[in-house]
Amino acid sequence: MTTLWIFFIFMNMDGFLKIAVCKETRDQVLIITPTTQEQVDILKNVTSQYETALWQPVSPVYMKEQAEVHLFVPGESFETVTSLLQDHDITHRVSLPNVNELIEMQTMNGTDPRSTSTFYERYHRLEDIYDWLNRTAHDNPRTVKTILVGSSHEKRPLYALKLSFSDRPNRKAMWIDCGIHAREWISPAFCLWFVHHSLSFYNYNKEITDILNNMDVYVLPVMNPDGYKYTWTTNRMWRKNRAPSHNPKCVGVDLNRNFDANWCTEGALPYPCSEIYCGAFPESEPESRAVADFLRQHKDSIQLYISIHSYSQMLLFPYSCTLEEAGNHNDLLEMVQEAARKIRTFYRSTYKYGAGAKTIYLAPGGSDDWAYDLGIKYSFTFELQDRGEYGFLLPPSRIGNACNEALTAVKTIALKVMEKT
Ligand code: ARG
Ligand code: ZN
DSSP: OOEEEEEEEEEOTTSOEEEEEEEEEOOEEEEEEOOSHHHHHHHHHHHHHSSOEEEESSSGGGOOTTOOEEEEEOHHHHHHHHHHHHHTTOEEEEEESOHHHHHHHHHHTTOSTTOOOOGGGSOOOHHHHHHHHHHHHHHOTTTEEEEEEEEOTTOOEEEEEEEOOOOOTTOEEEEEEEOSSTTOTHHHHHHHHHHHHHHHHTTTSHHHHHHHHHEEEEEESOSOHHHHHHHHHTOTTOOSOOOBOSSTTOBOOOGGGOSSSSTTSBTBBSOTTSTTBOOSSTTOSHHHHHHHHHHHHTTTTEEEEEEEEESSOEEEESOSSSSSOOTTHHHHHHHHHHHHHHHHHHHOOOOEEEEHHHHTOOOOSOHHHHHHHHTOOEEEEEEESOSSSSGGGOOGGGHHHHHHHHHHHHHHHHHHHHHHO
């Protein structure tokens, strides 16, 4: 059932009964598989002409024959889009008929008194994450500090937490950032999960204890606060930051195309209206510049860089900005392979792994590649759950499982980095 017919019966000014009929279609997600180049071209047109949001691939430039396209279609465009697909015999099916219910589920956030979920098994609005940051630092004065690494375009603070359990001199460190892309809500949820796990299981879980005894951890839970805020207030499907461009209709830079790693070459676009807009120049955005500055200042201690995204279940490492192999490709491969193996054994989920460009697509200007070239030789991007069933609308009931999988990967890799260095 995609269409809801609504009948209004009302009385006119002059006393006649009137019936108005209006058709309301709901927001939905379609899975579309074009099979010929012609169909690919039609689909590219459809997604740029009508109000839709591409979930996968992130931009029409990546569309190709036989590759699934996941497309969010708002109610207003639903009829037009589906009849266009039908007219051109393009295979498609509805994967999520109830987008609005799912969004409501993600934002209800414990207001249901029957819910038994914990704070970490829910999604949180930006203000609540800021409160959590302060509370966490306040409650753990010996081990947790907040660090202001910069501020966003709309002047929101970029706070990282520094977890420091050891007072060994010359300690090493790792960096984890979440929420580069606004709509990937599971990502900030993971950063909170990770901090909670560290604070709760230090001295109880051997792996996290070993890791925290050997390195400090910097965690930036929301690297793109303006975008994240916007996904809660205005547009759940927003990806970029919220910086205006010279075109008043088009807002936002893709922060993961804004770093200085083959900046704005194939896989990014110089157009502000694109979802993969690289910005005016490398590090043009305050969010990416703040992170880059911090990493530059701490590059001698930081050995491991991890950036958390969703969705598609992948463990990626450099390069994404070129098809060339990284110098320590085999080390990196071995690490993600072991992480994926553990996730498969413990949680029965499959994660793809490999160098970004060869595993998904060429995507220059990413933070992982840039950190790698800065000298952080263990650099990764994780794409968390799921593989498209719910996409960005992963229900809160799945947060725990998604985060534990990613935690397994972080711990496996951090322990391996400690062995190697
Ligand atoms: N889906 C991510 C993106 O498009 C992949 C990031 C992989 N790394 C990279 N440097 N592109 O941003
Ligand atoms: Zn992302």
